[in-house]
Amino acid sequence: MRWHASEPSSGPAEAESTVDPDAGRGAHDEQPIRATIVGGHPLRGSYRTPGAKNVVLPMMAACLLTDETCVIQNVPIISDVLVMSDLLRQLGAEVVLNADEHTVTITAADVRSSSPDPDLVQRMRASFQVTGPLLARFGRFDCAAPGGCQLGARPVSVDITGFQGMGATVALAQGVFHAEADALYGRRIYLDYPSHTGTQNLLMAATLADGYTTIVHASREPEVVALVQFLRGMGAEIHGEGTSLIGVQGRSHLYGTVARAIPDRMVGGTMAVAAALTGGDVELLNVRPDHLEPVSVQLREMGVDVIETNRSVRVVAPDTLGATDVQVMPFPGFPTDVQAPMGVLMTQAYGVSTIVERVFDGSMGYMDSLTAMGADVSVQGTRAVVRGPRQLHGRHIDLEHSIRGMTALTLAGLVAEGETVLDGFEFVRRGYEDLAGDLRGLGAVISTGPQAAPVRRAAAAV
Template sequence: MTKYVINGGNPLYGEVSISGAKNAAVAIIPAALMVDGVCRIENIPQISDVSMLLNILKQMGAEIRTVNRHTMDIDCTGIRTHEATFDMMRRIRASYYLIGALLGRFGVAKVAMPGGCNFGGVRPIDQHIKGFTAMGAALEVKNGIVNAETATGRLMGASIYLDVVSVGATINIMLGAALAEGRTIIENAAKEPHIVDLANFLNSMGADIRGAGTNVIKIKGVKKLTGGFYSIIPDQIEAGTYMAAVAGAGGEVTIKNVIPKHLECISGKLREMGVEVEDLEDAVIVRRAATLHKTNVKTLPYPGFPTDMQPQISTLLCTAEGTSIITEGVWDNRFKYVDELAKMGCQVQVSGRTAIIEGVKRLTGATVKASDLRAGAALIIAGLGADGTTEVEGVSYIERGYEDLVEKLRAMGADITAVAMPDEPEAAEREAG
């Protein structure tokens, strides 16, 4: 196991380049399973979730060739099974995207329920089941396994209204519908950038998907997807995390390889707090010199403020002047990390989905432990701006979604080091991966 040791108080300067989007990659890689031919996918982030999915495809019979560190040729033509290795699938949230991909290709799927981060919220798949049932599949969840099967060997197009805006259900239904018989309409669909990226990937392979990025997506099923080339979009949340890191530690950093429009919901809140954010064509410049101001934040589906940035901005507000209110509008019980921030001097009161934060002048270093991916990022941000030394444990969560985090921060002037720890039998670490 590894921990991160951070000596705080060093402002960040220079530049950082953002990797491919985790949330797009973990949808596009399962989508490659549906393609007859070679997909060359560029800008793949080097993170543990991606490695896990690639290994799952390999065990199912896919041929995967590394072109360079961020480019892979994936050929799933030879896959003949509708099952995957359950132990691996239980360790990542994106395992459920294999339901849509396998149903689309084979009309049958056997997939483990999703794992991933342990922030206490349940991961219901009721909207996924609703969509696939409308498309003619029978689904049963038993002993943590989803068994899905169509009577005809192919999903049928259907009109589906999602009861809640669900990113996962939108992606999963879109995957299955790409090879379904007839037309599928998804209403009240999620609009996140990685949904648009998945649609663009599928369309580049021969699918007929329109309306991605709006609340109504229309998919005309095709008989076959063929190989091609595609480059994954930059990671909105990784970019937002480094923006928050500059806001927390101070300094000035140019964040390159971004789509500024995707960052507007994050940039707007940082500007309210007194952080300077300058948009360029494919970069943003972030400057922090003044004291941070209080603000209120409510997480919402895109284009609202992302739930995956909630812990990071909450950490910033711990040292902002005045009282701030954070309302979590997506997940239950996502404030588990505040107990760790309290060890560093943060004053936070949590009631249900709301946190009230009283700003303090300075945080102090402490030994803390990440409870999930974004909570881990928040603890690093806290450590960068704190007095003294912070040790962050549970970094396997962080490595699920951030490529070369330590190296990127060190290049900007942060004093952060990855240190090996003696192995201990911690079930939560093994399960989340």
């Protein structure tokens, strides 16, 4: 099917949803929220890990590859999912998001546009993943460069170079990528970096390409494997997922499917760190212990007791934490999304710990706020040295736009002396349905409410 965005189309009306439609406008349009935390309370109990947003979002984008209905289960009802729902509706897909059942049902039979709303695209990086499906099925896209967390340089060159290698013509004008292709062709594509979003986007494009596509130096992340399983359920022929060499035999048509998202290893890892940080004892339910292994290994090295079953991980904090050294790498290395929580944990460990960040070059801004709270931290580029233990002290902090940094400073508040006030807390909804409520359920003293006015007492360039 080939068409042009300029062709008229009546298109379907927006689908009814069981969530508040205004909630889909994302964290940028939400009322500013202030979180207040009183430290000194260990986390205890059990926590059910939600579905992984880093696979749910590309799965939602992949629904554009077929005109049949797809159902995704175990969906976290977070701002990013709401924004992706709005984005797909704007393109013409019918999207029904059921918050009670944590499912999303998508039918892309009447897609009427190849131009994603730039305002929505600017809200999250994952929005760019609609470009592969649009190019593969409809032969074009016009998409602004994506936004999202402020984490240094995060180019989409992997995606663009791959599209060009498959026969597309791509041009960048005034911040918008314009791509066209009469057809995509199977090629051998080498990625100069194993980007998981780039790998996912090229995988989706290759499923409808003419011929066999080989992706060399592909991402091995569990979310890539899970997306492959979803695409295979749609009828795609893919081999080698979980390795650095993935092959895709293109098909002329894909079909609807029903799939369940894997547990979120980033959220699970963060909660594991929070338990160790607060001297707690928390059992994580609905997790994949093998996906959490990079975090579990580091926690054990610090003296934490980590007990695994097939679907759960129990984290029991020791009397004292020992220092450790962390190299942040693509999977199966230590995950970048848990780097900031681990940095907070290091402030409570005896000795000198180090972090070397090898994924995102701008992800250590939260360290400035940790220093303001009393941490002994020095940062040079992508390397941080943390000396501990140090007593942290509550501060009033105006947070910047990074889920990782906000979550880390929330954890810092859990062990800080006195009261920690975090402004801009609404942005954390991009990755967590209710972080404050989850922590409160485990024993934390944390409350949220409207943010009266902007205050900058200790800026966090996270």
